[in-house]
Structure formats: structure tokens, C-alpha cells
Amino acid sequence: MKERLEALKLEAIEHLNQVVDAVQLNDLRVKYLGKKGALTEILRGMGALSAEERPVIGQVGNEVRAAIESIIESKASYFQNQETEQRLSAEKVDVTLPGRALKQGAIHPLTKVIQEIEDIFIGLGYRIAEGPEVEMDYYNFEALNLPKNHPARDMQDSFYITEDLLMRTQTSPVQVRTMESMKGEVPVRVICPGKVYRRDDDDATHSFQFHQIEGLVIGKGIRMSDLKGTLLQFTREMFGPNTQIRLRPSFFPFTEPSAEVDVTCVKCGGSGCRICKHTGWLEILGCGMVHPKVLEMGGYDSEQYTGFAFGMGVERIALLKYGIEDIRNFYSNDLRFLQQFARN
Structure with missing residues (x-):
């Protein structure tokens, strides 16, 4: 058995010295030292040896195992170092190369x-007010002179959650909440930006979710001319100093x-083109003097105070300002579209 062990040692050393990679090395380790390997097979015969022979053969077996393991460890370390050097060579970085510029994000065009x-209205002395998007029917409709079963509710196809809760269809409820919080104090001068929700996604200029900004002013002696002057100032700062506006009679319950407000076409300046359907005008928002009932429900004496309100769709303003034809571009997350605004 001793001779077999010595022969196995010589055979293993010869084969191990010829391996060229870690895979072959592992195969030889299993072949000679594994649970079913050659060394294990030989040592299983120790049971047939005499008591005097077993220690001797056991020591020889340990020496053979140690010799084979030593070579395997040495080879494994060599292959590991070789692999590390190859990876370092392949992954080395030329520190003299210019760095890669990181792509920077940009503010969304709607934002x-x-x-x-x-900024325009803050410059005019307004403050910003906000309110919940899941709104009570009272604030969304009733306090705005739209009692239950009022036919004008059909103008806004709503998402109801319960009989008394819905996704707000306008930012006007914030105006009511502002009036309540002011407790009859004046002046009131706020704008209310936020998301609103309506079942209105039939074409490229509408979406079930969009953004509105509404304004409210209450005080003594507030007149329609104050409203017109405010909106003229706003449109000129938004679209340019030569912008003109016109007010057309309309209907809003609150x-x-x-009135509906039109501006001179941002494309042709009022001379007529395809964008304005050759009228020279583009509709941008609705407005009017606050209804006395709305003032009363908000806690204001309509005999003593007057006010005006206006509301605009942010997407509508953005479509006109940037010459965009499809509102869905704002929500598609197409980088080709959004990157155009990173330069503005």
C-alpha cells in the first residue's frame, strides 16, 4: 500500500505540473483528493492492515495528501494572480482622458x-394658496353656486369617490377655503395652482388630469376694469409686451x-394664421366678477365687498407659449421632447 501511495503522489505531481488553468486544477483536486478520489480509495484498504502497519501507512497517506494540497494551493494562487492581472490590464483607466460629462436633469416644461x-402674480402682490385634490362636493360645487342637480355640473364630468367626495374638477375650492380662513378680512389676493381631474381625454388638447391656476381678489370697490388690467399685465409678461386681450361674454355659475379671455395669436401676432384659425385670437382663460352668492357662502358681505376671479389651464398656456400641438407630449416622458426645454 505504501508503494501505491508513493506512485499516486508521483502521478499527481506530474499531472498537476501540467495544468494550464483553474478548471483543470479543480478537476485534478477532485480526482485525487475528493471523497471518491484515488487517495481515498487507497486509504479505505487500511482496515485490512495489521495494527503495527496502520500508523505507518496513515502517516504516509497524510504526507501524500499534504504534498498534493501544497501544489494545488500554489497553482491556485498562481492562476488567481494571473486572472487579477488580466482583469486589471483589461479594466485599466487612462487618467489623462477627459471625463464623461454627466447628463443633467431639467425642470419639466409644465413646472x-x-x-x-x-412669479408674475407674486410680483403683483398675490400669495399662493393650496388645497386638497380629493375634495368635498360642498367645496367643489355647492359653495361655488352649483347646488346638487344643477345642470351646470354637466360641464365637468367628474370622478366621484363617494356621494360627497370626488377628485376636484377645478382649483376653485381653494378659493372658498381661502375665504373661510380669512373670516371676512380684506384684501384677499391669492392664486391657487394645482392638479385637477375630469373625464375629458377625447383629443390631443385634453387629458383626464391637468393643471389649473385660479386667482381670487376681494376688496372694496373691485371692478371689472381691475380684472381686465390684471389679465392684460399677466398676458404681456407671459407672451410679450405687444400682446392684446379681449373679453367675450360667457357663463360661469360662480x-x-x-367672460372668456382671448389673446392675440402668439404665432401671427393677430394677423391670422392656421393656429388661430385665421381669427387673430386664441382663447386662454375664463374670468368674471365673483358671484354675490359665492361671496356670502365664503363669509363676505356682498353689499360691502366685490371681487374678481379667473382660471387658466397650465397646459393650455404651455401649448401656446412653446408652440406644442399635443398635450400628451407633457406626460409621455420622451427625452427627445423634454431635452428641448433644458436649454431654455
């Missing part, structure tokens, strides 16, 4: 327009009188 509108 830019909201911030611009806010204002009386009410």
Missing part, C-alpha cells in the same frame, strides 16, 4: 410655466358677469 405664472 416651468407654473413657476413663471406664480361669477357674474363672466
Whole structure:
């Protein structure tokens, strides 16, 4: 058995010295030292040896195992170092090369327009007010002179959660909440930006979710001319100093009188083109004098105070400002579209 062990040692050393990679090395380790390996097979015969022979053969077996393991460890370390050197060579970095510029994000065009509108009205002395997007029917409709079963509710196809809760269809409820919080104090001068929700996604200029900014002013002696002057100042700062506006009679339950506001076409300046359908005008928002009932429900004496309100769709303003034809571009997350605004 001793001779077999010595022969196995010589055979293993010869084969181990010829290995060229870690895979072959592992195969030989299993072949000679594994549970079913050659060394284990030989040592299983120790049971047939005499008591005097067993220690001797056991010591020889340990020496053979140690010799084979020593070579395997040496080879494994060699292959590991070789692999490390190859990886370092392949992954080395030329520190003299210029760095790769990181792509920077940019403010979304809708956010830019909201911030611009806010800046304009803050400059006019307004403050920003906010309210919940899940709103009570009372604030969304009833306090705005739209009692239950009022036909004008059909103008806004709503997402109801319960009979008395819905996703707000306008930011006007914030105006009511502001009036309540002011407890009859004046002046009131706020704008209310936020998301609103309506089942209105039939074409490229509408979406079930969009952004509105509404404004409210209450005080003594507030007149329609104050409203027109405010909106003229806003549109000139938003679209350019030569912008003109016109007010067309309209109907909103929460204002009386009410008007739609048009601006001279941002494309042709009013001369007529495809964008304005050759009229020279583009509709941008609705407005009017706050209805006396709305003032009363908000806690204001309509005999003593008057006010005006206006509301605009942010997407509508952005479409006109940037010459965009499809509102869905704002929500598609297409980098080709969004990167255009990183330079503005």
C-alpha cells in the first residue's frame, strides 16, 4: 500500500505540473483528493492492515495528501494572480482622458410655466394658496353656486369617490377655503395652482388630469376694469409686451358677469394664421366678477365687498407659449421632447 501511495503522489505531481488553468486544477483536486478520489480509495484498504502497519501507512497517506494540497494551493494562487492581472490590464483607466460629462436633469416644461405664472402674480402682490385634490362636493360645487342637480355640473364630468367626495374638477375650492380662513378680512389676493381631474381625454388638447391656476381678489370697490388690467399685465409678461386681450361674454355659475379671455395669436401676432384659425385670437382663460352668492357662502358681505376671479389651464398656456400641438407630449416622458426645454 505504501508503494501505491508513493506512485499516486508521483502521478499527481506530474499531472498537476501540467495544468494550464483553474478548471483543470479543480478537476485534478477532485480526482485525487475528493471523497471518491484515488487517495481515498487507497486509504479505505487500511482496515485490512495489521495494527503495527496502520500508523505507518496513515502517516504516509497524510504526507501524500499534504504534498498534493501544497501544489494545488500554489497553482491556485498562481492562476488567481494571473486572472487579477488580466482583469486589471483589461479594466485599466487612462487618467489623462477627459471625463464623461454627466447628463443633467431639467425642470419639466409644465413646472416651468407654473413657476413663471406664480412669479408674475407674486410680483403683483398675490400669495399662493393650496388645497386638497380629493375634495368635498360642498367645496367643489355647492359653495361655488352649483347646488346638487344643477345642470351646470354637466360641464365637468367628474370622478366621484363617494356621494360627497370626488377628485376636484377645478382649483376653485381653494378659493372658498381661502375665504373661510380669512373670516371676512380684506384684501384677499391669492392664486391657487394645482392638479385637477375630469373625464375629458377625447383629443390631443385634453387629458383626464391637468393643471389649473385660479386667482381670487376681494376688496372694496373691485371692478371689472381691475380684472381686465390684471389679465392684460399677466398676458404681456407671459407672451410679450405687444400682446392684446379681449373679453367675450360667457357663463360661469360662480361669477357674474363672466367672460372668456382671448389673446392675440402668439404665432401671427393677430394677423391670422392656421393656429388661430385665421381669427387673430386664441382663447386662454375664463374670468368674471365673483358671484354675490359665492361671496356670502365664503363669509363676505356682498353689499360691502366685490371681487374678481379667473382660471387658466397650465397646459393650455404651455401649448401656446412653446408652440406644442399635443398635450400628451407633457406626460409621455420622451427625452427627445423634454431635452428641448433644458436649454431654455
